[in-house]
Amino acid sequence: MVPIDSSEITPEYLYLSRRRFLKGIGALATSALVLGGCRGEATPSPTTPVDTVPGTDEDEMEDPLTLEDAINSYNNFYEFSLDKAAVAPLSEDFKTDPWTVEVGGLVNKPKTFDLDDLREFSQEERIFRMRCVEAWSMVIPWLGFPLAALLQEVEPTSDAQYVRFETLYDPEQMSGQRNRVFNWPYVEGLRLDEAMHDLTILATGIYGKPLLPQTGAPIRLVVPWKYGFKSIKSIVKIDLVAEMPVSLWMAQAPNEYGFYANVNPDVPHPRWSQSSERRIGESGRRKTLLFNGYEEEVAYLYEGMDLTEWF
Numbered sequence: 001m002v003p004i005d006s007s008e009i010t011p012e013y014l015y016l017s018r019r020r021f022l023k024g025i026g027a028l029a030t031s032a033l034v035l036g037g038c039r040g041e042a043t044p045s046p047t048t049p050v051d052t053v054p055g056t057d058e059d060e061m062e063d064p065l066t067l068e069d070a071i072n073s074y075n076n077f078y079e080f081s082l083d084k085a086a087v088a089p090l091s092e093d094f095k096t097d098p099w100t101v102e103v104g105g106l107v108n109k110p111k112t113f114d115l116d117d118l119r120e121f122s123q124e125e126r127i128f129r130m131r132c133v134e135a136w137s138m139v140i141p142w143l144g145f146p147l148a149a150l151l152q153e154v155e156p157t158s159d160a161q162y163v164r165f166e167t168l169y170d171p172e173q174m175s176g177q178r179n180r181v182f183n184w185p186y187v188e189g190l191r192l193d194e195a196m197h198d199l200t201i202l203a204t205g206i207y208g209k210p211l212l213p214q215t216g217a218p219i220r221l222v223v224p225w226k227y228g229f230k231s232i233k234s235i236v237k238i239d240l241v242a243e244m245p246v247s248l249w250m251a252q253a254p255n256e257y258g259f260y261a262n263v264n265p266d267v268p269h270p271r272w273s274q275s276s277e278r279r280i281g282e283s284g285r286r287k288t289l290l291f292n293g294y295e296e297e298v299a300y301l302y303e304g305m306d307l308t309e310w311f
């Protein structure tokens with residue numbers, strides 16, 4: 001593999017528009033319609049104003065938002081179906097209230113968060129590209145809050161190196177979990193510094209509305225510089241751990257899906273190229289960008305690591 005010169009893959013206009021968008025624009029606090037609740041007014045958010053533009057209909061690269069209908073009808077959520085169009089109808093009655101997220105492991109203050117507790121975190125809009133490992137992508141206006149805010153509350157100990165996430169296991173409701181090909185529940189993981197990064201969020205809504213079951217209601221992870229499978233849906237458990245967690249996909253096909261899974265156009269999946277992608281709602285293909293276009297924000301996390309070794 002030829003080493004990548006960042007100036008080759010990130011055109012200058014991108015830096016310019018990023019600077020223009022990021023400069024002087026504060027994070028928009030959105031009204032807390034999220035998590036199915038209706039309490040709360042807009043509260044100012046203290047977090048970094050990345051990718052948040054009041055009233056915008058595009059991301060910081062001037063890519064238009066994917067239509068709400070497309071985001072809610074073309075889904076990967078294997079707990080319901082392997083058929084993207086079947087997920088929405090099959091998950092219609094999925095019960096997401098009451099709900100709890102149990103946060104523990106190597107922390108000083110383990111805590112089980114219910115929906116009211118989660119509503120206490122100030123919600124902000126974050127427009128992120130999402131790039132699936134299958135080579136399609138969307139631009140999604142999420143509502144949510146930095147995962148770091150939740151982790152700070154439980155106080156990870158000095159032994160904590162990784163974060164492990166788990167989706168609900170309930171084959172009664174999630175018919176896809178009766179499929180024994182997979183080792184349920186869905187598990188994902190991040191290194192602690194990745195988890196604490198400001199671009200890593202827990203999402204509770206899309207387009208100003210609560211998440212629907214098909215997009216991971218009531219709460220899911222979003223890690224925009226990694227392939228979409230890292231962004232685990234409908235989370236019930238978060239553990240701080242010392243060792244690298246084994247994700248469902250690592251267990252399923254270790255030669256195809258790795259732990260880091262950073263978007264990288266120069267490292268093909270064993271069965272297909274990752275150099276370009278289909279943006280949902282567009283014809284033709286776009287070039288895939290290193291770290292999904294978030295290189296400037298996240299490259300430092302991987303200094304000294306071989307980026308060609310994405311898994």
Ligand SMILES: Nc1nc2c(c(=O)[nH]1)N[C@H]1C(S)=C(S)[C@@H](COP(=O)(O)O)O[C@H]1N2
Nearest residue numbers: 075076077078132167186228229231232233
């Ligand atoms: N629990 C769970 N989380 C999941 C998945 C899944 O099957 N189960 N699919 C992943 C994949 S492959 C992608 S691309 C994204 C899709 O998110 P979306 O349907 O909201 O676009 O969710 C990810 N999170």
Ligand SMILES: [Mo]
Nearest residue numbers: 132133228229
């Ligand atoms: Mo995916």
